[in-house]
Amino acid sequence: MVFAASLYLAAGFSFLIGMKRDVKLKVGGIFTGLFLLFLSGVFLIRYKTGYYGLSEQEWLNKSGVTALGDWVLPFYFIGSFLLLFLIDYRFFYVAFTSKGVSKWGLVCLTSLFNVLYLIGFAICLALVTVSLYPIWQ
Incomplete structure (x- = not known):
């Protein structure tokens, strides 16, 4: 999970390249805050449920x-839709700054x-x- 969360953060930051400074700060702060909150919760839950003291x-x-x-699961939903919002923001920014027919091609x-x-x-x-949620148990 830590690896997947790190990939999520890297994907989010890669979409921030080339954006305005205020957008970078706001969206980057949200991504970083969500990442740190998720990781701290995962480690705390693992500690409280005895993950580090028991066998798997x-x-x-x-x-x-x-x-x-x-x-x-709630972080999966929030993170997925935040990443989709960021991707759409990039696509629509490029689409609406272009001219002619290519604008509508990019929207499609x-x-x-x-x-x-x-x-x-x-x-x-x-x-x-x-x-x-293992169903085999």
Whole structure:
């Protein structure tokens, strides 16, 4: 989870390249704050559920993963839609500063990308849910 959160932060910062300074500060601050809050919560929940003192199987049997899932899923939703907002902001900024027919082509491309992003979001949500709420126990 720490690796995935770090990739999320890197993806968010990569979209900030070339933006105005005030947008960088606001959105970068939101991304960083969300990242730090998520990581501190993950480590705290792992500590309180005995992750660092038990073997992995004992921790899974003690339902530690369910407590962790209750913390992770809301951040998954918030982070995914914040990243989609940032991507859309970039696409629409480029689209509305361009001239002619390419403007509407970029708007259509953005809409297609949003549909593909939401399909990928649903697939990843299913994978995250199955991994955090084991149905085989």
